[in-house]
Amino acid sequence: MAQFDVYLNPNKASKAHYPYLVDIQSSLLSELATRIVIPLGKRTAFGSEAMQGLTPEVSFFDQELLLLTPQVSSVPKKHLKNPVGSLSHFRDQIIGALDLAITGI
Template identity: 30%
Template sequence: MPEIRATQGKGNSKAYPYLLDVQSDIIDELHTRMVIPLFPVSRLVNNPVKRLTPTLNVEGNDYLVMTHEMASIRLSQIGDEVMDVRSHRQTIKNALDFIFDGF
């Protein structure tokens, strides 16, 4: 996971206005990317599992990294990069480790 980017989704989703692109750039021949949706903390109803859903600040607002909702989407559904989140790489990797390996 050398690069991680927060991007805008090209849809009109108010629930998930941003996507976290977590796929390695070494796999560039695919027409899809693995992404994790970001959910606005302001719309939170239940307390999430903190290790699974860490918080990131994007453009001045806090969002939960919805690791358990990770999916593959077409490149055409990914908008412009809004933030380089490499500084949060370990936190995001910990959430991925937690969902796949339980630690």
């Protein structure tokens, strides 16, 4: 498992609006049974609710998605099967969104 890998959302109830989860946890913590993730939500489902810096827009598989940083959570790593891609090229935006959520800057 690598930081910024993207996985299909295993939750049947939420995957219609949140099709993917981004693993943001450092690979140094691979021994933990859980992974810290941020859901990616379909841009169209959130209208004008995007917040500058906090919920950056990313393009993934030709879909416009929002990184829903306020919904950061953890999931058992056994539920994250095979990564379908990576958002490592959005590293600066992801770290910036986390900084804004935690420090306000």
